[in-house]
Amino acid sequence: MVSESGSSSSQPDLSKLHHTEHETSSIFLRKRKAPDNDFAYQFSEFREEILGILIASSRSNSENINTISQNISSIKDQLSDIKATTEHLITENNNVKSQITKLTDTVKENEEKIEALQNEVHRLTSTQSTSLPVLAPLCHDDLIVEIQERAERSKNVIMVGLSEPQVDTAVERLDKDKCEAQRVLKAVAPDCSVKRVQRLGKYDSMKTRPLKISFASQDTAKSILRNKNIMNVEVKKLETENITITRHKVPTTTYEIADNYEDIKTSTKAxxxxxxxxxxxxxxxxxxxxxxxxxxxxxxxxxxxxxxxxxxxxxxxxxxxxxxxxxxxxxxxxxxxxxxxxxxxxxxxxxxxxxxxxxxxxxxxxxxxxxxxxxxxxxxxxxxxxxxxxxxxxxxxxxxxxxxxxxxxxxxxxxxxxxxxxxxxxxxxxxxxxxxxxxxxxxxxxxxxxxxxxxxxxxxxxxxxxxxxxxxxxxxxxxxxxxxxxxxxxxxPKKLHYEAVNYIKLYETIRQEMTSANLMNEYKRLEDLLQKSISKDKVMKTKLQNAPKADWxxxxxxxxxxxxxxxxxxxxxxxxxxxxxxxxxxxxxxxxxxxxxxxxxxxxxxxxxxxxxxxxxxxxxxxxxxxxxxxxxxxSKLNTPLGQITETKDISEHFNKFFSNIGSQLASQIPKEYHDNPINILSKERKSTDKLLHFEPATVSVKTSVKKFRTD
The missing domain is CATH 3.60.10.10 (Endonuclease/exonuclease/phosphatase)
Incomplete structure (x- = not known):
């Protein structure tokens, strides 16, 4: 057997050639040194690339700067708006504070007024049997004064038709008035007590003035006013006077606003x-x-x-x-x-x-x-x-x-x-x-x-x-x-009293006298007779002065x-x-x-x-x-060097002194040469040293001056 890894043969393994080339294809090989012209070209490209980058960066930076500037402007505007809004808020806050202060003062003032009114009402209700003291009015307490006046008047009634007693002194008249008022009022209010009485108007023995009667409480006055008709019937049984009772009215002031004079409400009794x-x-x-x-x-x-x-x-x-x-x-x-x-x-x-x-x-x-x-x-x-x-x-x-x-x-x-x-x-x-x-x-x-x-x-x-x-x-x-x-x-309107002749009586008087005395040819006696008859037959007449004419x-x-x-x-x-x-x-x-x-x-x-x-x-x-x-x-008024005089006697005395001394004063102003020799006054050769006898001719006609006078 041949071992694949342990072979020591010197021949190359060609079966692995394709695989080796594929594995080494990713390896960078070292280039050879480029010539000079190739380097310049590459540098130029590099420079253009750098410039492009810089230009692009510059444009980007410029856009960024513009954007930032706009943002800053917007921020500034927003800050200005915020500042204005803040100032407005501060102003409004101050106004609100001042209004709150005023409201606080007003509330305190109103509370004081309410408290004063409550005290006054309490006093009015608790002191019906005693006289109401007149409080000193405060600066803004007109309402309190009005309440006091109305409370006082509500205790009064006015009696009209009660004849005035014929006595000399005012004290005696008041005492008799009080007794008479008490006697008349007992017809409807036997237990009423008259506190005081007062006649309204100036005393005149030929006239009867209204009588104001004051009571201790309002209930007494109201009771009398409710039963005044019954009282009138009872009074007629006692006396023949026509007596009436009315409420003591509170004086008022009425107002109006007018655009023309003819619309104003007027009265002939005022x-x-x-x-x-x-x-x-x-x-x-x-x-x-x-x-x-x-x-x-x-x-x-x-x-x-x-x-x-x-x-x-x-x-x-x-x-x-x-x-x-x-x-x-x-x-x-x-x-x-x-x-x-x-x-x-x-x-x-x-x-x-x-x-x-x-x-x-x-x-x-x-x-x-x-x-x-x-x-x-x-x-x-x-x-x-x-x-x-x-x-x-x-x-x-x-x-x-x-x-x-x-x-x-x-x-x-x-x-x-x-x-x-x-x-x-x-x-x-x-x-x-x-x-x-x-x-x-x-x-x-x-x-x-x-x-x-x-x-x-x-x-x-x-x-x-x-x-x-x-x-x-x-x-x-x-x-x-x-x-x-x-x-x-x-x-x-003023009445003028004057003497006038009754001519009918005058004629009868003259005719009778002339017939009895045979005065046809005696003119002197006729004149005396006329004067005597006129004096005898004068009568007094009265007429009203005519109102002035409306003119234009x-x-x-x-x-x-x-x-x-x-x-x-x-x-x-x-x-x-x-x-x-x-x-x-x-x-x-x-x-x-x-x-x-x-x-x-x-x-x-x-x-x-x-x-x-x-x-x-x-x-x-x-x-x-x-x-x-x-x-x-x-x-009457006269201005003098010593001041103004208004008394008629002093004015007359001043005129008397003036006219009694004016002659000597004017004489003293005449030059001495005319005193010594009066002929110098008429002498043609005299030398005038003053303007006493010198008159300058007028340069404007009287007619022209009169035309310039104002008609008003």
């Missing part, structure tokens, strides 16, 4: 006021518009109060007259602006009290005699020191027992500023209450961005009912105020003013509306021209008709003069 901030009454046409407004009201406007009149002097003030009114005024001389005026109807007996201008703040006071009422007009300039003004204002208010005050105070009642609070406290300390309604709807000055109450009315009248109307007007940037005070009867004012003019005011109100609500602005400007200019043209044409036509008839001309002049107040519409 005293009526009109207040306006005019911003220069001396401006052409404004005084005429005030006259038109006065004629518009169906009732008499007794008092017209104006602020910011801008009057500069006495002569200017004396020209600003309104028919049948007396003009009181106070003005500043240091600079333009300010000033107050009060026009009082001559049906009311009135007198000047006081005027003052200090730090360009104005105070003017008058007195209405029959009503025993003081009327004040106040103006505070915006830049005035509030503390000093309030101190001065307080001294004026403290002097007045019964007063109504109108004024442009330039303190906003809708504001919570410290100065406004001090102003309200000052009024309450002096016993005055504001009649303005403190809400934006009843503001007295309105712009496109704000609503304020700068014009105030206050009073210390306790038992009167008021009606106030806010009137839209473009006369200035302030609204006008109409105030009506009820329960004050205005003075009746007509309904179309009033209608034009109302339309202008309505357009003005629309423009203030939307100041960017050009259409409304143009309409308002056109209507304003038309109203101004129409008012002036109508006035000029009225007087021109009146005189034109009598141009060739002197008799009719004088009749027209007399009728125009009769339409004006005969007495001066300016109160």
């Amino acid at each position: 005293i009526n006021f009109l207040y306006a901030n005019v911003r220069s009454i001396v401006k052409r046409g404004k005084l005429d518009e005030i006259r038109c407004i006065i004629e518009t009201f169906p009732t008499t406007l007794h008092i017209v109060v104006l602020t910011e009149t801008w009057i500069k002097g006495e002569n200017e003030a004396m020209r600003l007259k309104i028919t049948n009114y007396t003009h009181y005024y106070n003005y500043r001389t240091a600079k333009r602006g300010g000033g107050v005026s009060i026009y009082v109807h001559n049906n009311l007996k009135h007198e000047f009290l006081e005027e003052k201008c200090e730090d360009n703040n104005h105070f003017l006071w008058i007195h209405l005699d029959k009503l025993s009422l003081d009327i004040g007009a106040i103006y505070k300039q915006p830049a005035a020191n509030v503390s000093q003004f309030l101190e001065l204002y307080s001294t004026h208010l403290a002097k007045r027992k019964r007063a109504i005050v109108f004024g442009d105070i330039n303190l906003n009642l809708l504001s919570r500023e410290k100065s406004t609070k001090e102003y309200k406290i000052m009024l309450k300390e002096n016993g005055y209450k504001l009649l303005n309604k403190s809400d934006k709807e009843h503001c007295t000055r309105e712009t496109s961005t704000s609503k304020t109450i700068l014009d105030h009315i206050c009073t210390n009248l306790p038992d009167n009912t008021f009606h106030m109307a806010i009137i839209e007007s473009s006369l200035s940037d302030h609204k006008q105020i109409y105030l009506e005070v009820n329960r004050i009867q205005p003075e009746r 004012i007509n309904k179309d003019m009033i209608k034009s003013i109302n339309i202008r005011n309505i357009l003005w109100h629309k423009l203030k609500q939307n100041p960017k509306d050009e259409e409304n602005r143009n309409k308002f400007i056109q209507q304003r200019n038309f109203t101004r021209r129409y008012m002036q043209t109508t006035k000029n044409q009225y007087y021109h036509n009146a005189f034109q008709k009598c141009e060739r008839n002197p008799l009719n001309m004088w009749q027209l002049i007399n009728s125009l003069v009769a339409n004006k107040p005969r007495s001066s519409s300016v109160p």
Whole structure:
């Protein structure tokens, strides 16, 4: 046998050749060294490959850089948004904190008010048998004061028709009134106890005043009111007087807002006021518009109060007259602006009290005699020191027992500023209450961005009912105020008593005397007889003074003013509306021209008709003069080098001294040469050393000067 592995034959094994070649095919053989040109070619390829790799890498890096840049920009924008959002959140957070603080303060304030109200209600319910103490009102506790007043009035009744006792002293009258009231009330309430009584109104022995009866509790008053009909039947059995009992009503103030004057609710049984901030009454046409407004009201406007009149002097003030009114005024001389005026109807007996201008703040006071009422007009300039003004204002208010005050105070009642609070406290300390309604709807000055109450009315009248109307007007940037005070009867029209001849009796007297005495030819005795008979047959007659004529004012003019005011109100609500602005400007200019043209044409036509008839001309002049107040519409006042004099006796004394000394003063101014030799006065050769006898010729004709006169 032949061993396959152990054969030592020297011949190669060719059977394994194919297998060996297949196994060695994967072995890398070492190449021969390439020549130089082959290496350069390979290096070039290698370089191109490297460059391609670098270019591709560069493009990739560029794209990556752009992407990163965009991402960074986006991050920056997001950071800006985050920052803005953060700032907004911080602002909102601060606002929320402030609102929370305000709400906290409001809650605390309301809790204090609720607690005070609860204490007050508890006191009212627990002290029915004792008198209710009047608590000092706090700054914002008007509701508590109102509750107290209503509680006090609910214990009162008013008895009408109980005759007044005819005794001399007021104390005795009160005692008898109390006894009579107790006797009458026992018919329905035998156990009632009258706490006190008071007659309402001024004492007049010829009249019977209502009697206010106060009880200890509300139940007694309610019981009497429920059974008053039974009481009337019982009273008729005792006496013949017609006695009635009514509830003691609480005085109220009603309000309205008007676009024109004809829509305002008015009463003939009240005293009526009109207040306006005019911003220069001396401006052409404004005084005429005030006259038109006065004629518009169906009732008499007794008092017209104006602020910011801008009057500069006495002569200017004396020209600003309104028919049948007396003009009181106070003005500043240091600079333009300010000033107050009060026009009082001559049906009311009135007198000047006081005027003052200090730090360009104005105070003017008058007195209405029959009503025993003081009327004040106040103006505070915006830049005035509030503390000093309030101190001065307080001294004026403290002097007045019964007063109504109108004024442009330039303190906003809708504001919570410290100065406004001090102003309200000052009024309450002096016993005055504001009649303005403190809400934006009843503001007295309105712009496109704000609503304020700068014009105030206050009073210390306790038992009167008021009606106030806010009137839209473009006369200035302030609204006008109409105030009506009820329960004050205005003075009746004046009665003139005069002597008149009864001609029927005169004729009979003369005929009898002439027949009996045969006086046909005795003229002297006839004259004596006529004078004697006229004196004998005079009788007293009475007539009512005629109201002043309307002159040139007509309904179309009033209608034009109302339309202008309505357009003005629309423009203030939307100041960017050009259409409304143009309409308002056109209507304003038309109203101004129409008012002036109508006035000029009225007087021109009146005189034109009598141009060739002197008799009719004088009749027209007399009728125009009769339409004006005969007495001066300016109160007695005289400015002297030593100051202003208002007392009539002092004015008369000053005139007496002036005219008694004027002769010697003028004589002392004549040069001495004329004293020594009077012939020098007529000498042609004299040398004039002064202008005593020198008159320069006028260069302007009188006719030209008269034509330039203003009609208003």
